[in-house]
Amino acid sequence: MRKFPIIFNIIIPVIGAIGLLYYYKGSTRKGTDIGLGEGTICYTPSVDQYPIHIMSPVGMDSMKTGYQHRGSKPVILWIGNSQLHGVNQFQPGQSNCVAFLFHQLKATNREVLGMSYPNANLQELLMSAVYFSKQVPVKAIVAPVFYDDMRETGIRNDLHDQQMLNAIANEPAYFKELKEVNKLLVDTNTTHTATNDYNGIRETLQDRSERFLNNKFDEHWVIWNSRADFRARLFNDLYITRNMLLGIKPNSVRKMIPGNYQDNYAAYQGLLRYCKEKGIRLLIYIPPIRNDVTIPYDMKAYQAFKDQVKTDCNNAGATFLNIENLVDNKYWGMKKSTGSFNGKGEVDFMHFQEHGHQLIADTIFKTIANW
Numbered sequence: 001m002r003k004f005p006i007i008f009n010i011i012i013p014v015i016g017a018i019g020l021l022y023y024y025k026g027s028t029r030k031g032t033d034i035g036l037g038e039g040t041i042c043y044t045p046s047v048d049q050y051p052i053h054i055m056s057p058v059g060m061d062s063m064k065t066g067y068q069h070r071g072s073k074p075v076i077l078w079i080g081n082s083q084l085h086g087v088n089q090f091q092p093g094q095s096n097c098v099a100f101l102f103h104q105l106k107a108t109n110r111e112v113l114g115m116s117y118p119n120a121n122l123q124e125l126l127m128s129a130v131y132f133s134k135q136v137p138v139k140a141i142v143a144p145v146f147y148d149d150m151r152e153t154g155i156r157n158d159l160h161d162q163q164m165l166n167a168i169a170n171e172p173a174y175f176k177e178l179k180e181v182n183k184l185l186v187d188t189n190t191t192h193t194a195t196n197d198y199n200g201i202r203e204t205l206q207d208r209s210e211r212f213l214n215n216k217f218d219e220h221w222v223i224w225n226s227r228a229d230f231r232a233r234l235f236n237d238l239y240i241t242r243n244m245l246l247g248i249k250p251n252s253v254r255k256m257i258p259g260n261y262q263d264n265y266a267a268y269q270g271l272l273r274y275c276k277e278k279g280i281r282l283l284i285y286i287p288p289i290r291n292d293v294t295i296p297y298d299m300k301a302y303q304a305f306k307d308q309v310k311t312d313c314n315n316a317g318a319t320f321l322n323i324e325n326l327v328d329n330k331y332w333g334m335k336k337s338t339g340s341f342n343g344k345g346e347v348d349f350m351h352f353q354e355h356g357h358q359l360i361a362d363t364i365f366k367t368i369a370n371w
Contacts, residue, residue: 039088039089039333040086040087040089040090040348040351041090042055042082042085042086043085043086043096044085044114045096045098045099045102046066047102048066048069048070049066050062050065050069052066052099052102052114053084053085053096053098053099053113053114053116054115055085055117056159056161057131057159057161057163057164058158058161060163063113064135064136067111067113067136070111073109073111074110074137074139075113075136075137075139075140076101076110076112076113076138076139076140076141076142077112077113077114077115077129077140078101078113078114078115078143078364079114079115079116079125079128079129079141079142079143080116080125080143080144081116081117081144081149081350082117082120082351083144083146083287083288083350083351084096084116084144086351087351087353087357088332088333088352088353088356089353089354090354091354095357095358097114097357098112098361100357100362101361104365108369113132117156120149121149121150121152121264122145122149122264122265122271123153123155123180123181123263123267124159126174126267127164129141129143129274130167130168130171130274131161131167133278133280139281139371140280140282141275141281141282141283142285142364142368143271143283143284144284144285144286144287145284145286145287145309147302147305147306148254148297150260150264150305151257151260151261153259153260153263153264155180155184160184160188168181169185171274173273174271174274175270177263178263178266178270179263180263253296253297255298256301265308268312269312272284272318273316275316276316281368282316282318282319283318283364283368284313284320284321285320285322285323285364286306287324288323288325288326288327288352288360289350290327290332290347290348290349291325292332293347295349296349306322323360326363327355331352331353331356332347332349332353332356333351333352333353
């Protein structure tokens with residue numbers, strides 16, 4: 001190893017990375033669609049070419065521009081996970097929940113704007129609610145509370161946006177119990193302190209050469225442009241491999257992770273407090289889940305979770321809905337096996353066809369029509 005440091009530290013990793021890029025060259029799905037399963041795609045609507053539903057703070061400027069062009073109406077923010085943007089058996093011209101509710105609200109001189117992420121945890125949703133309400137006049141928030149997402153933790157890189165971090169840093173009372181969020185804020189401050197160190201190499205040979213190579217690859221190598229999608233497929237394959245090794249199936253009971261659950265429930269309570277103290281109306285709902293097969297939850301724990309969510313919601317003066325049985329089983333999707341590479345399709349507990357989106361939008365509209 002000592003005699004061949006360049007071979008082992010540079011050449012072999014580069015060859016391996018290029019090999020993976022070519023291996024995944026045949027993948028035609030976008031990275032945002034891979035985790036949704038076959039037959040379900042990511043759909044985020046726009047109005048007059050301006051997005052009304054985004055999946056990253058990067059789209060906020062364009063969304064705000066469209067919002068201002070439409071007259072800067074009072075905003076209802078709808079936040080969530082991939083159930084909000086994933087449409088099973090999507091056909092051109094179809095819509096999702098956000099688009100349906102947007103058109104229903106036109107007569108009320110209000111509009112809905114959406115923000116969602118795959119596998120979004122409640123810590124991320126709280127961050128999004130605070131950030132969004134600093135960008136536009138949010139009068140109400142609609143938010144699902146998924147039992148399955150209580151297992152998730154961490155703050156995805158897309159949310160390391162400086163404007164978002166500034167927004168939550170100005171509202172520390174709602175994040176004081178959230179370890180991942182506070183760690184991110186500390187790390188960000190440390191990074192800013194070290195910015196001058198990086199500025200020293202900003203125009204060095206290293207920086208110029210990296211920009212040159214990246215630009216040339218973007219111009220002349222199609223595979224390089226698709227590396228984010230390939231990376232998503234690689235992680236999905238690792239996920240399938242893990243499930244194969246551990247014998248995890250779609251209806252395997254998903255045990256709760258106590259620490260993650262506590263952090264996410266603290267974020268839920270933070271959202272309740274934030275909306276109450278800022279005068280923002282809040283609608284919390286238990287989201288749809290298919291019931292034609294055994295769901296992958298400990299039913300006793302799931303029921304206790306729903307009861308506690310409802311109790312805390314009502315105590316905070318927010319509105320609670322349980323729509324877990326709203327979408328008929330025939331509208332739910334199937335997805336590619338997550339337990340093997342050659343297995344048959346499996347039931348999808350998260351995503352449904354357009355009609356399911358219409359049903360949810362109709363139910364939400366009836367609840368908030370007179371707000």
